[in-house]
Structures are given as structure tokens and as C-alpha cells.
Amino acid sequence: MTEPRSVPDELRLIEEDHALFKRLIERLQETLSASRPADEIGGRKAALLSHLDAHMEFEERLMLERGYPLAFSHAQEHKGFHDQVTAVLDGLKSGTVTPANLDKLLLRVHDHHIKSHDTIFCRFLGDRYSLQEVDEGGGI
Secondary structure (H helix, E strand, O other): OOOOOOOOHHHHHHHHHHHHHHHHHHHHHHHHHOOOOHHHHHHHHHHHHHHHHHHHHHHHHHHHHHOOOOHHHHHHHHHHHHHHHHHHHHHHHHOOOOHHHHHHHHHHHHHHHHHHHHHHHHHHHOOOOOHHHHHOOOOO
């Protein structure tokens, strides 16, 4: 019998950040659906972007500390991810994004980043997780 693997702190923190991002999307969606005042909606958007920036900063610092060879390209991906999220949020103002499809668009951008870029980084952090385990929900 093999011992269960413990989740390294770095991976646990990354996973918690991803879950929080999804909760912030849900809170923004609920605020929009309830037709809350513009300042409340603006506050939810700001919280989402603030969390995103803090998460990316944490990941990028961790990559540098661990000598991750793809740190620069991952940081570039983060910039693109941030730009996509900002564009989706700006689409609410212009009408190209509706409250009904906001969460789907944000989650699609988020899930693409996790499956294509964060998975590679998490595998680098240790041989503790295989790509299959990640895909099955055992990790990021």
C-alpha cells in the first residue's frame, strides 16, 4: 500500500487562489443578476482584479525562487490572462458581454490558463502530481 501524498504548501496555496477566483466570479455574477448599484458592481470587479494581480505576483515570485525555466513566458501569459479578464469586464460597459454570459467567459479564460500553463508549473514544483492527477482533480 502506498502512502497518500501530501499536498505541498505551494500547490495548496495556488489551488486555494484558483478556487477564490471562481468564488469572486460567482459573487460578481450574483451582484449583476440582482441589479445592484454601480458602485457595488465596481467594487466586485476591483476585488476580482486585485485578487488576480496578487495571485499572479505570488506565482511569479515562486517561479523565480524555484528556478522555473518558463518563468518569463508564464509571466507573459499572466499579462495576457489579465488583459483578457479586463476585456471581458470592459465588455459589460460596451454591451458586448452580458451579465448572463460573463461567468462563462471568465471561467473559460481561467480554466484555459490553469490547464495549459499552471499545470506545467505545478508539475515542475515536484513530481508529486502527474498530469493525470491534476486532470482528475487531485491537484491544481
